[in-house]
Amino acid sequence: MPELPEVESLRRLLAASLVGRRIVAAQVAERRLRRPLAENLAHQLTAATIQGVRRRAKYLLLDLSGERILMVHLGMSGSLTHRGHEFDDSYFNPAHDHVRMKLDDGTALVYNDPRRFGLMKLGRAAEIESSTELRLLGPEPLSEHFHPAYLAARARGRKTAIKNLLMDQRVVAGVGNIYASELLFLAGVRPQRRAGRVTRAEFERIVAATARVLSEAIGEGGTTFRSYRDSRGQPGRFMRRLQVYGREGEPCYRCHNKVVSRLVGQRSSFYCATCQR
């Protein structure tokens, strides 16, 4: 579910509400996530102070006291919620509250993940920073390192579809299925175009469209297509701004022809065959 804009929106909320808080108790109800949680995770979390909340790609990084980091990935259906007064828990099924951290102000930080495709790992800061999960990631799409010449170089000679390339976290980190469709619509490029055949002018439009879509989505608190909720239990607001994702058969906002849906690399992809070449 969560792509870069959702995780970044979450990061901003959590940074405002968690920094300085101390974890006074932790409980692990279910260890079977994508990989089993460490047996001593609850113990390791207890008494830690949260000193910062950062993001890399779709990973959330909680800086803890003792030069440690709690790395969290939400997979398809995960959420990290800060529950206290004003928290809307109407969406959540407590059966999937896998990790619960009680904080020193009486609130709780809860990891909930129905499908359990997510990841949670605590370690020494240096080890997490150089872990296999983070080490191979490509540049952040909103950084200066993601530019047309870079993308063109990574695409050279590649036969895979441009949409697959953009969703390859080693090429650029944080773009997922929803925003890949959206940015390619803005760039006027069909998702199934072979990456090696995309022109320089198109790479320039793709890079610009990536920054625009992700920035706007962050500004709207991310997209809730199905189940994403932020740390307060609230959905994102970018859904109403989606141009093509989930709009199969509906009119393109630009030319009024029907938006089509095709499988590209096993993932549903939406585009306008008139506006995108």
Place this chain on the structure above:
DNA sequence: AAACATTCCTGCACGC
């Protein structure tokens, strides 16, 4: 009830 916002692994094809 088919589809799903993600990642990881396997196996095959290809090229040097």
Place this chain on the structure above:
DNA sequence: TGCGTGCAGGAATGTT
């Protein structure tokens, strides 16, 4: 042949 790389397909799972 042997090895590395690219690519497609599938699996993990619960919900709607």
